[in-house]
Amino acid sequence: MTTFLLGIGLILCFLVLLVLYRVVFGPGVFNRVAAISAIGTKTLIILLIMGFLYNRVEMFIDISMVYALLNFIGCIAAAKYLEMEK
Amino acid sequence: MVFRKDDIIVNTISRILIPFIQLYALYVIMHGHYSPGGGFQGGVILGASLVLLLLTRGYDETRLKIPENSMKLFASAGVLIYAGVGLLCLFFLGNFLDYSKLAVLLHVDPAQARSLGILAVEIGVGFAVMAVMYSIFLDISTGGVLAEDEEEE
Numbered sequence: 001m002t003t004f005l006l007g008i009g010l011i012l013c014f015l016v017l018l019v020l021y022r023v024v025f026g027p028g029v030f031n032r033v034a035a036i037s038a039i040g041t042k043t044l045i046i047l048l049i050m051g052f053l054y055n056r057v058e059m060f061i062d063i064s065m066v067y068a069l070l071n072f073i074g075c076i077a078a079a080k081y082l083e084m085e086k
Numbered sequence: 087m088v089f090r091k092d093d094i095i096v097n098t099i100s101r102i103l104i105p106f107i108q109l110y111a112l113y114v115i116m117h118g119h120y121s122p123g124g125g126f127q128g129g130v131i132l133g134a135s136l137v138l139l140l141l142t143r144g145y146d147e148t149r150l151k152i153p154e155n156s157m158k159l160f161a162s163a164g165v166l167i168y169a170g171v172g173l174l175c176l177f178f179l180g181n182f183l184d185y186s187k188l189a190v191l192l193h194v195d196p197a198q199a200r201s202l203g204i205l206a207v208e209i210g211v212g213f214a215v216m217a218v219m220y221s222i223f224l225d226i227s228t229g230g231v232l233a234e235d236e237e238e239e
Contacts, residue, residue, distance in 0.1 A: 058121070059121055059122055062114070062121055062122055062123065063122055065110065066110075066114075066127070066131060069107060069110075069131070069134065070134060072103075073134050073137060073138050073141070076096065076100075076138065076141055076142070077137075077141055080088060080141055083091065084088075084089075
């Protein structure tokens with residue numbers, strides 16, 4: 001089980017790197033916002049997997065909830081900013 | 087300046103979510119010594135809930151519910167709680183923030199006095215961080231010119 005979770009975590013880390021390319025070079029702001037949001041959800045799952053690996057899930061659930069929350073607020077703030085640009 | 091838009095999805099989601107965010111922030115502050123978190127993190131989450139309110143409701147409507155002057159009051163009250171608990175320990179012949187000396191005042195054993203003292207300090211830190219986070223966001227989003235300042239002139 002530990003190997004399985006570790007493998008999934010590493011794959012997710014690799015996917016984060018792929019999405020990071022979109023954040024840095026992506027044409028336009030919309031691509032960047034969507035990519036940052038995707039990185040946020042992937043990081044959330046990576047945090048939970050870390051919790052399972054360290055046998056302290058109840059601690060990492062708190063952190064991942066805060067991460068999801070700030071990701072949501074950041075997404076809304078970026079959307080508001082794009083709305084005001086016009 | 088952030089204006090209100092009648093976007094039903096964002097407005098409804100934020101209206102449902104904000105009380106739970108604030109409840110979670112209080113949990114993070116209160117549970118700070120058993121789980122990750124504490125005064126600063128809880129204060130940031132409380133501030134984030136206010137920022138979400140400002141983002142979805144607009145500046146003019148939020149200003150009626152949460153005046154900027156109350157944020158000054160909250161920031162100062164937080165620092166006052168923090169420094170007050172620390173100085174109270176000095177008053178009972180301990181070091182600054184040496185909570186075990188508060189046992190005389192609270193009528194409990196020193197170990198429990200430490201726990202309660204840390205809780206009081208973290209509540210103060212949470213207040214201060216929340217107010218400062220919100221006022222920083224307000225200053226950035228309005229370009230530093232608040233409506234109250236314009237009314238005074």
